[in-house]
Amino acid sequence: MRIVLIGPPGAGKGTQARMLQQTFGIPQISTGDLLREAVREGTALGQQARAYMDAGELVPDQLVTAMVVERLRRPDCAAGFLLDGFPRTIAQAEALAAELAQHQQRLDGVISLVVPRAELVERLSGRWVCRDCGAMYHERFSPPQRSGV
Known part of the structure; x- marks a missing residue:
């Protein structure tokens, strides 16, 4: 199962994602967690992202998308995943659609939290x-x- 959870900050995406993760046994992928992990580990993408984060700027779509795509290609995502807060922009949505299409996959659902x-x-x-x-x-x-x- 491939699910996207969207909503504004504070809507409860992380909370709902954890419950869905436990119910369906699929990994929760949060862009915030991916960014923090990449920065902490000092990966090439993390170093690039850190420069933007330290300057108080948004990390560009290309970097965020590259991190998400890299994560989706791990074996634990083969049976599905739960994206928490991604995509946030049209460019990110298009990149996600292209990545899924490349592997003959599609989203099973999008949950929009309204608060x-x-x-x-x-x-x-x-x-x-x-x-x-x-x-x-x-x-x-x-x-x-x-x-x-």
Whole structure:
């Protein structure tokens, strides 16, 4: 099964993706995770992405797409995958369609998460990321085990 989850930041893509991953046994692929992993490992793509990230700029479509395509070609994606927040642009969608077509594959579904703006603001305003491990927390929905961490 090949699924794409789309929606604005704070819509719950990661949360829904984890549940779908457990239900269907397919890997969850998050562009944010891919970028952080590539930067941490110092890959060629990661080094290029880091320059944009350090400058506070968006990583260009070509780099993000290259990372996603590289990930989709791993053996654990042969039976399917769950893309969390990709594609975000028309160029990314076209690149994904071309990659799938090259392997005689297609998407089985696209899930668009719609959340009221006020709820998105509430979710995002309480969200923070651990500097050490990169884990995401929310003061109300998903607090850390120890406060002040």
